[in-house]
Amino acid sequence: MDNDRIAGAAQKLGGGAKDALGGALGDTKLQVEGKADKAAGAVQNAFGGAKDAGRDLSDAAQGELSRLRGEVERLTREHVTPALAGAADTAEGYARQAKDAVAERSERASEIVRERPLLAVGLGLATGYLIGRLMGGNTYVYPPR
Numbered sequence: 001m002d003n004d005r006i007a008g009a010a011q012k013l014g015g016g017a018k019d020a021l022g023g024a025l026g027d028t029k030l031q032v033e034g035k036a037d038k039a040a041g042a043v044q045n046a047f048g049g050a051k052d053a054g055r056d057l058s059d060a061a062q063g064e065l066s067r068l069r070g071e072v073e074r075l076t077r078e079h080v081t082p083a084l085a086g087a088a089d090t091a092e093g094y095a096r097q098a099k100d101a102v103a104e105r106s107e108r109a110s111e112i113v114r115e116r117p118l119l120a121v122g123l124g125l126a127t128g129y130l131i132g133r134l135m136g137g138n139t140y141v142y143p144p145r
Helices: 003-025 028-078 081-115 117-136
Strands: none
Touching: 003 028, 028 081, 028 117, 081 117
């Protein structure tokens, strides 16, 4: 299980508690903070789930590719050309499965963005800022002496 899933679930749980406490105390600000924490936790959890699925898919594909490589080598040694078509079909099937899994995760991410557009924009801005800081380096030009 990915750390993002664990942290996201914890943040979501904490946000729910904050929301409930704010409702009990009549503290609107605390309720809003709780709802924001729940939303951020849900996004982080979904991101961790996507990473887990990608990792699992990669591991499965790697194992299947190794198995297929061995099969192709054996068939090549035996000069059994028709069997190669079956291995290619299997590889094509796995490629289709991988494509479908990526499409499904992308659709889920799109749903989250549609449900919480402000959070998605905020995460996008923060990510862009971090990437800019990491890639930009020090842009200050010292004046000549």
